[in-house]
Amino acid sequence: MKRFLFLTVLLICPMAVLAQDWQFRDGDRALDHAEVMALTEGQTLVFFDEGQSKFSSGGAYSYTYASGESAFGRYRVEPDGTVCIDYRNGFARCDRYVESGTRIVMLTEKGERFPLRPRAAE
Numbered sequence: 001m002k003r004f005l006f007l008t009v010l011l012i013c014p015m016a017v018l019a020q021d022w023q024f025r026d027g028d029r030a031l032d033h034a035e036v037m038a039l040t041e042g043q044t045l046v047f048f049d050e051g052q053s054k055f056s057s058g059g060a061y062s063y064t065y066a067s068g069e070s071a072f073g074r075y076r077v078e079p080d081g082t083v084c085i086d087y088r089n090g091f092a093r094c095d096r097y098v099e100s101g102t103r104i105v106m107l108t109e110k111g112e113r114f115p116l117r118p119r120a121a122e
Helices: 002-018 033-040
Strands: 028-030 043-046 052-055 060-064 070-077 083-087 092-100 103-108 113-115
Touching: 033 043, 033 070, 033 092
Parallel strands: none
Antiparallel strands: 028 092, 043 052, 052 060, 060 070, 070 083, 083 092, 092 103, 103 113
């Protein structure tokens, strides 16, 4: 019975992430898998607080705070475009990226919104 319960929890938990209410606002459009891959893979995203999320092509991830300290982990992009990060310290989180007007905004599971700085013209 315990084994069945454990397996059930393992199967349900990923579904809970996919069913997350991301607290979209009017005008938000969730980026799909292909758009999120183009936004993140091999890219560094910069936020207005000067924090930087670096998504390496091989799945490595780092977040560097404005202070210069960094947190490291691995990321994956789910089929619906949700980005999940497993940090080395055991912490894990999932985020969504939306187009909101002319900005790209990262939504957290807690309902926080972090707009990205526009990328410099290439």
